[in-house]
Amino acid sequence: MASTAAGDGSRPGVEGRRPHDPRVVGDAPARLRADAAHNRRALLDAASATFAEEGMDASIARIAARAGIGKGTVFRHFATKQHLVVAIFCDRLDRLADLGAELSTAPDPAAALSEFMTVGVEQQASDRSFCQAATGDTRNDPAVRAASVRLAEVAETLTARARDAGSIRADVTGQDVVLLLGAACQAAAPVAATAPELWRRYLALIFDGLRPQAAHPLPHPAPTRTQLADEAAAAGSAG
């Protein structure tokens, strides 16, 4: 799984300490040797699966073993465990955004939004690391923030269409929709082992809350589109 091109594992500030460090994209070739490309993909697949099963606490050693490569090779491709996490998390976000972009021209706006949310929750429900990453330091990474913003924009488009069609209450934003994905997932999480599809129930319940018929005034304004960036700034200045 997760065999598409995921992330690059490079940060601008990181300078190679050995001749031609592949983590530096720079203006250099940035061309991967065939075996290196193969290992990289195996690593990303193994990391994706392992993080999904064990959460972000999964050790690099286990991931490397699963990918059939040495531990050192992992750090050749990603300077830090965090960089690896970021690459995979961004990939997840991007894929969901891609789906949303496709759905944004679908004939039935309400069905499109529902489909978008269903896939989004399903993705999270089968991935223990997703919620952890959404709440932890990972969120502050610039690449993650960029992907989050894009996802929010796509969600906003979908939401606006459904709203204009009268399928969704007027006071709900795309940001709300994105954040509610994690909500449905979290509700079902405590009993995920015995009822792996329970998230469908809570997604449906939440979706009912989005309908105009249910609308009661909301006691708090929606988060702004760039709230995640503000969040990072707050986290940086604080603790």
Place this chain on the structure above:
Amino acid sequence: MASTAAGDGSRPGVEGRRPHDPRVVGDAPARLRADAAHNRRALLDAASATFAEEGMDASIARIAARAGIGKGTVFRHFATKQHLVVAIFCDRLDRLADLGAELSTAPDPAAALSEFMTVGVEQQASDRSFCQAATGDTRNDPAVRAASVRLAEVAETLTARARDAGSIRADVTGQDVVLLLGAACQAAAPVAATAPELWRRYLALIFDGLRPQAAHPLPHPAPTRTQLADEAAAAGSAG
């Protein structure tokens, strides 16, 4: 904070390996010396606050320092870090259940349910460890399971009253309500630093989904009252 009598930190199977280990309640005195009782309370308060701020990854050393006691003292009261976590988590659950029990005789059932959920989410929103504990191994502990069952029963009472009053759709159970507390909390978590009260918005949205006006058929049956126990069994057999 959290100064009420919280947990006992003892497991039946644990046998003391030193003369009169206080972690064993047994049929023995189980009477704490004055200074020991004081330290224990300081420990529980410090652990509660630290876990809330830093999550369950907070180290025992930090907690001990905050409580002004030695690390060894922590393990004198709680055989394991997990036991300490369980004690605190059970305390949280019990307190919420207590509130629910009080509210179960309030005149307005819908307002009572709303109040119950508001306090429940508020409690979690200010406690980083709560969601982690609700999803991790902690949930399998027998004491936690007992507290969870009690909480579910109280929630069921509140829900039934609101349902009978026609304030809540018929296909929603107390278990649903409990699980949805975590949902509202999780939705707001990613932007908790910049919008600490945002959970109110999502709780209101979810509550709107509980109203009869919004009711659409739910695609998955509600979890049973003892689902958490089954969950533990499944986790035990699997792994």
Place this chain on the structure above:
DNA sequence: AGAGAAGCGGACCGCGCGGTCAGGTTATGA
């Protein structure tokens, strides 16, 4: 084919964690 860059692997390091223990300290009850 051969030179040399690119890539690989796994022993190794320092760290901080949960948990232990021997020996000093203090509350308690007679």
Place this chain on the structure above:
DNA sequence: TCATAACCTGACCGCGCGGTCCGCTTCTCT
């Protein structure tokens, strides 16, 4: 007051983690 059980402390242990390093292998290009 005093004997003793209960209690506290902090140095200590083993472990597994993220991350480093360098000798060796493998691909690539001419």
